[in-house]
Amino acid sequence: MLQPEQAFGETLRELRMxxxxxxxxxxxxxGLDRTYISLLERGQRSPTITTLYSLAAALGLSFPDLAHKIxxxxxxxGRKNH
Amino acid sequence: MLQPEQAFGETLRELRMxxxxxxxxxxxxxGLDRTYISLLERGQRSPTITTLYSLAAALGLSFPDLAHKIxxxxxxxGRKNH
Numbered sequence: 001m002l003q004p005e006q007a008f009g010e011t012l013r014e015l016r017m018x019x020x021x022x023x024x025x026x027x028x029x030x031g032l033d034r035t036y037i038s039l040l041e042r043g044q045r046s047p048t049i050t051t052l053y054s055l056a057a058a059l060g061l062s063f064p065d066l067a068h069k070i071x072x073x074x075x076x077x078g079r080k081n082h
Numbered sequence: 083m084l085q086p087e088q089a090f091g092e093t094l095r096e097l098r099m100x101x102x103x104x105x106x107x108x109x110x111x112x113g114l115d116r117t118y119i120s121l122l123e124r125g126q127r128s129p130t131i132t133t134l135y136s137l138a139a140a141l142g143l144s145f146p147d148l149a150h151k152i153x154x155x156x157x158x159x160g161r162k163n164h
Contacts, residue, residue: 003132004131004132004135004145005130005131005132008131011154046130046131046132047129047130047131048129048130048131049086049087049090049128049130049131049134049152050085050086050087050089050112050128052086052131053086062153063086063149063152063153064146064149064150064153066148066149067146067148067149068146068149069147070131070145071144071145071146
C-alpha cells in the first residue's frame, strides 16, 4: 500500500499534467513555492489540510473531490503491490 | 468562512464526542499524542494528510468521508459568519 503522502504526490502530478501546467504554474495558482510543489509530488513532504485546500482550489476541485482522487490512487496502487 | 484547521478541529471534537471517547482514547486509537489531539481540536495545528488518514481510521471513517464532514462543517459555519 502506498503511504498517504506518496499517493498524494502522484495524484497531484497527474492532475497538474492533465491541465498541461508546469510546477511553476501550479505553484503560482496555489500561492505556494515551486520547490515545495516538487517535494510534494515526490512524496517527500506531507501536506497539511490548509495546503490540500489551496491545491484543490487551484486545480478547480473541492477538498472532498481531491480526497477521493488521492484515496482511489492509493487503493489502486495498493492492489498492485507497488 | 472557517479556516480549514478550525473546521477540522471542530469536526474532530464532534466525531470524538459522538463516540463517547476522551481525548486520551482517541489519541491511543490513532497512535497520536493526547496533547496533539487537544491542539488539533482547538484549531491550533494543521494536520498533515498522514494524520488525517490515522484519525479517519481510528474513527471508523475513510479519508474521503472525513474530508466530506470537514468540508460540510466549514460551509455550514461559513454561512453563519462564525
